[in-house]
Amino acid sequence: MTDAQNVRCVDLPGHDEESIVAIDLSTLPPRKGTRPTTTGKEIPHDQLEQFSPPEIRAALVAYAETLPGVATGPSLVSEPGSFALRLGRAERPFDAFLHPEVDEFGHIHRSGFLHLTVPREYVRVLDELGWTEPHPITRRAEFPDTIVMLYAPRDAEELAVATAVLRASYEQAVGDMPVRMRAVTVDAFGETPTATAVDVPVPGPGELLVRVAASSLNGFDQAVVHGVFRDMMEHTFPVTLGKDFAGTVVAVGDGVERPLGARVFGVVMKPAVHDGAFADFVVVSDGYGVAAIPDGVDFADAGALGLAGAAAVGVVEAVAPAAGDTVLVVGATGGVGAYAVQLAATAGATVVATAAPGAQADFVRALGAAHVVDASGDLAAQVRAIAPAGVSAAIHLAGDPQALVDLVAPGGRLASTLGVGPEAADGRDVTVVPVMADPSAATLDRLAAAVASGALRVPVQSVHHLEDVAAAMAGFAAGTLGKVGVSVS
Numbered sequence: 001m002t003d004a005q006n007v008r009c010v011d012l013p014g015h016d017e018e019s020i021v022a023i024d025l026s027t028l029p030p031r032k033g034t035r036p037t038t039t040g041k042e043i044p045h046d047q048l049e050q051f052s053p054p055e056i057r058a059a060l061v062a063y064a065e066t067l068p069g070v071a072t073g074p075s076l077v078s079e080p081g082s083f084a085l086r087l088g089r090a091e092r093p094f095d096a097f098l099h100p101e102v103d104e105f106g107h108i109h110r111s112g113f114l115h116l117t118v119p120r121e122y123v124r125v126l127d128e129l130g131w132t133e134p135h136p137i138t139r140r141a142e143f144p145d146t147i148v149m150l151y152a153p154r155d156a157e158e159l160a161v162a163t164a165v166l167r168a169s170y171e172q173a174v175g176d177m178p179v180r181m182r183a184v185t186v187d188a189f190g191e192t193p194t195a196t197a198v199d200v201p202v203p204g205p206g207e208l209l210v211r212v213a214a215s216s217l218n219g220f221d222q223a224v225v226h227g228v229f230r231d232m233m234e235h236t237f238p239v240t241l242g243k244d245f246a247g248t249v250v251a252v253g254d255g256v257e258r259p260l261g262a263r264v265f266g267v268v269m270k271p272a273v274h275d276g277a278f279a280d281f282v283v284v285s286d287g288y289g290v291a292a293i294p295d296g297v298d299f300a301d302a303g304a305l306g307l308a309g310a311a312a313v314g315v316v317e318a319v320a321p322a323a324g325d326t327v328l329v330v331g332a333t334g335g336v337g338a339y340a341v342q343l344a345a346t347a348g349a350t351v352v353a354t355a356a357p358g359a360q361a362d363f364v365r366a367l368g369a370a371h372v373v374d375a376s377g378d379l380a381a382q383v384r385a386i387a388p389a390g391v392s393a394a395i396h397l398a399g400d401p402q403a404l405v406d407l408v409a410p411g412g413r414l415a416s417t418l419g420v421g422p423e424a425a426d427g428r429d430v431t432v433v434p435v436m437a438d439p440s441a442a443t444l445d446r447l448a449a450a451v452a453s454g455a456l457r458v459p460v461q462s463v464h465h466l467e468d469v470a471a472a473m474a475g476f477a478a479g480t481l482g483k484v485g486v487s488v489s
Contacts, residue, residue: 025122025164029131036113036151041136052112052152056159061108063163067170068179071202081110085166086249087173087202105173106166106176112152114162116169120146131161183279184469185238193241193470195280201275201283208286209251210264214303215277215486216244216460217469217476218335224273227475234272241469242278242486243267245292246303256286265302265448266290267310267439277303278469278486291444294452301451301458304335304483307457309447310438311417312339316347318415318433319393323348326387330354330375330404331397332364335483336417338459340395341367346455352386354379354398363481367457375399383407396420405430460485 008213011057019205034048052060065072075084084105106116120128123146126132130382132148145292183198203209221241223229246265248257258264268277269289275282286291286325315336321327327344331337332353345368346349353369355361362371375380380403390409396416401424408414410429421434427432465473466488476484 011182024167026121026125028125028129028131028161031151031158031161033063035130035133038133038149043389050152050154051350052154056113056153056155057108057110059159059163060166061116061152064108065167068199070170075104075107079194083108085170106169109394111154114150114166116148116150116165117144117146117172118148118165118169119172122165122168126150126165131165147302155317178205178280181280182466183240184242184466185240185277186225187238189230190225193225193473195467196238197469198238198240198279198327200281203251203253203283204257205254206256206286207253207283208249208256208258208264208290210245210247210282210284210489211250212245212247212277212279212282212303213299215242215487215488216247216304216308216335216479217472217484218243219305221278221473222477229273232400232431236272236274239273239474240276240279240282242276242282243284244306244308245277245304246299246305247283247488248303250281252286257285263293263302265291265293265299265306267306267437269439273299276341278466278488280466280488288441289439290356291441291448294448296452297448300460300463300485300487302448304446304458304460304485305451306439306444306484308436309339309437311336313443313447314435315395315397315415315417316340316343318435319344319395319413321347321349321393325349325392326352328352328354328383328391328394328404328407329369329397330379330394330399332369333360333481334479335459336399337397338364338367338482339456340397341369342456344395345369349392352383352391360481363459367459379387379403380407401432402426405432459483464486 054394057386064085071086074080082331084104086104088446106114107112118326127489132150135144135147138145138147140203140303150162150165153162180197182195183195186193224239224241244267249260249262249264252258266289268275268282268284321344327349329337329340329351331356332341341351341353341364351369352371352373353364354375355364355372355415356374371386371450374380390407392405392409393413394408396404396414396418401416401420405424405428408430413431415435417435419434420432422432424432451458461482463485469486472484
């Protein structure tokens with residue numbers, strides 16, 4: 001009972017907040033008056049001869065809505081007017097209100113009386129002191145005998161008892177599952193990301209709650225911080241940063257068949273920017289942006305694969321390299337570039353990659369680049385020395401796109417992740433295609449299978465703990481080699 005001794009109910013018209021005393025369920029006073037009469041039916045609903053005054057029930061509901069991680073709304077298992085209390089997640093079966101697979105651990109009826117599953121040590125005392133009676137449904141073997149009907153509170157003192165019992169029921173249902181988590185957030189555009197504590201999100205229909213083990217930095221995170229997408233996407237602050245995730249499914253919403261405990265990875269893909277993977281938990285759609293992690297792939301690699309890998313698949317497919325082609329990759333040392341170099345080389349193309357001499361050049365050569373050119377020098381001269389008639393295709397991940405169009409041979413192709421489209425061809429016989437990452441399940445499965453087989457290397461060059469992500473992002477803006485991983489758990 002961590003907080004049951006500190007129950008407070010606010011906004012209760014006609015009552016002094018200080019009169020709502022702390023309640024210890026082990027030393028309750030007897031309930032005054034006679035017990036309400038029930039019908040004895042298995043589902044009695046509103047059939048008690050007692051109702052809470054409207055303001056008392058409203059305060060009880062308001063308290064229920066403050067419980068972290070609880071989803072409230074119409075009951076899925078009772079009469080339409082009842083107010084449901086659902087966790088939306090569970091790492092283990094618990095004594096839920098109905099069945100362990102039902103996440104509703106209780107509800108408040110229109111009359112104000114509650115159906116709850118309470119800790120076993122309080123069942124007898126609550127009944128003996130006149131606060132509850134066993135729910136008739138407990139006569140059935142498949143239901144726990146800890147389900148009780150808590151009589152509708154009639155005044156502030158009884159409301160304090162009801163909220164304390166509700167809190168005890170809630171804490172039992174939550175068990176070891178935290179309701180607060182670490183997250184890296186921003187409260188407004190331009191702010192420095194900070195590690196803070198927020199509520200654990202609750203999965204809705206078709207969604208998964210994933211305990212995040214690993215993630216990675218992407219340019220998208222920097223763009224969110226600086227408001228690059230403010231006119232293109234809705235932002236709901238505070239925004240939790242982080243697109244890539246890898247971890248374990250710990251809860252699912254309605255309609256999801258993926259099992260608890262499944263190892264998954266992918267990209268947080270939602271119409272509004274709010275949820276992110278730089279956190280202990282993230283809610284994602286089960287229908288898009290998620291795939292199973294195959295045997296042989298660890299969380300660290302899977303957490304750095306999704307967004308950059310999907311973008312690389314997109315640009316490489318757009319230029320369709322084949323044996324005999326020469327493909328120029330500009331921006332080859334970043335996350336997308338490192339994957340693109342590998343995918344193009346695997347397709348049989350001769351890859352020309354941009355990199356500074358030294359460690360960067362060694363890095364892209366190890367990924368499969370046959371030639372390395374320094375983008376800070378005379379790029380055109382260096383590329384023409386390798387491909388005098390021009391390259392078959394170019395992948396634009398950084399720099400001036402017009403300079404690349406000039407280096408593509410007639411009939412060739414250029415793909416860009418930076419919004420460059422057909423207008424950049426400027427009348428030349430070059431196909432220019434803008435590409436956005438599409439982390440479909442098929443693409444993620446393909447990437448993961450390539451990593452599992454050894455055909456694709458995940459180029460993580462450094463790893464930072466969640467608390468250090470803000471500092472890592474500052475360094476990321478200055479340019480990094482390969483992928484920067486984030487260790488969450």
